[in-house]
Amino acid sequence: MPKLARWYIQTALLYLALGTLLGAVILWNKGLPIAGAWRTLASHIALVTWGWLLLLTLGVAYWILPCWGQERRRVWLAGAAYISLNVALWLVALAPWLRAAWPNAAGGALQAVACLAFALHAWPRVRKSAYGV
Amino acid sequence: MPRLSRFFVKSALLCLVLGGAMAGLALSGAGGLPPLLLALRPLAWHLLTVGWATQLIFGVAFWMFPHLPGGPPRGDERLAWLAFWTLNSGLALRALGEPLVTLGPMPLTAVLLPLAATLQLAAVLLFVLLTWPGVRSLSARHPPG
Numbered sequence: 001m002p003k004l005a006r007w008y009i010q011t012a013l014l015y016l017a018l019g020t021l022l023g024a025v026i027l028w029n030k031g032l033p034i035a036g037a038w039r040t041l042a043s044h045i046a047l048v049t050w051g052w053l054l055l056l057t058l059g060v061a062y063w064i065l066p067c068w069g070q071e072r073r074r075v076w077l078a079g080a081a082y083i084s085l086n087v088a089l090w091l092v093a094l095a096p097w098l099r100a101a102w103p104n105a106a107g108g109a110l111q112a113v114a115c116l117a118f119a120l121h122a123w124p125r126v127r128k129s130a131y132g133v
Numbered sequence: 134m135p136r137l138s139r140f141f142v143k144s145a146l147l148c149l150v151l152g153g154a155m156a157g158l159a160l161s162g163a164g165g166l167p168p169l170l171l172a173l174r175p176l177a178w179h180l181l182t183v184g185w186a187t188q189l190i191f192g193v194a195f196w197m198f199p200h201l202p203g204g205p206p207r208g209d210e211r212l213a214w215l216a217f218w219t220l221n222s223g224l225a226l227r228a229l230g231e232p233l234v235t236l237g238p239m240p241l242t243a244v245l246l247p248l249a250a251t252l253q254l255a256a257v258l259l260f261v262l263l264t265w266p267g268v269r270s271l272s273a274r275h276p277p278g
Contacts, residue, residue: 006268013265014261016187016260017257017261024250027246027250028246030231030234030246031234032246048182053182053190056190
């Protein structure tokens with residue numbers, strides 16, 4: 001498994017644990033009220049969707065899509081997507097505490113850039129592999 | 134495919150069917166839906182994201198991720214089974230308790246929902262601990278057959 005895929009997948013696992021912890025606080029709150037629990041909702045959703053599901057799928061795609069021999073081309077695009085997604089995620093996750101609109105706007109824009117960068121990296125790799133399948 | 138992966142994937146498929154049907158009803162936008170049906174929306178989302186997507190990933194990751202060198206190839210399988218049962222019992226308790234919240238606070242939900250939350254969190258932490266060592270550079274297995 002290449003290094004960048006490991007970063008993607010291990011970061012996704014961390015976000016899964018953190019996002020589930022916030023979700024557990026909200027579910028606890030439905031049975032036994034916890035002050036301020038609902039404030040974590042936006043962060044919970046961002047962490048488990050963008051942080052867990054998206055990072056994991058991108059990491060696995062980076063790992064298993066066909067390569068050119070052992071080589072993956074335009075790796076910098078996948079690396080840029082990883083950095084953009086992480087910055088975006090923290091902006092969106094912290095937005096409820098920053099009391100401003102710009103973190104969500106900037107986070108949303110960075111997420112879009114990250115998706116485009118990864119798609120540009122992956123597009124040429126979606127083809128027949130060296131094994132002919 | 135190992136037995137535990139089959140359990141994860143089949144359980145995920147059941148959650149997909151259940152969550153899909155529930156989401157179809159609760160999100161249909163039909164006018165005059167009873168409050169209890171609308172209250173199923175969080176449950177429908179979680180059946181689809183936790184019960185389906187996350188559980189499917191757990192099952193496939195347990196099956197396909199690189200094996201560990203020496204010792205059991207997939208780590209301690211008893212812990213993985215524990216993750217399966219805690220995740221699914223947590224989801225089942227949530228399915229039982231969450232719709233009841235709409236009827237008002239009651240002692241039953243004060244027990245069921247925190248327990249459901251704790252079980253699901255425990256399952257996730259177990260899975261992360263089990264999977265982490267497998268996310269590594271060298272695969273001990275040859276191309277999957």
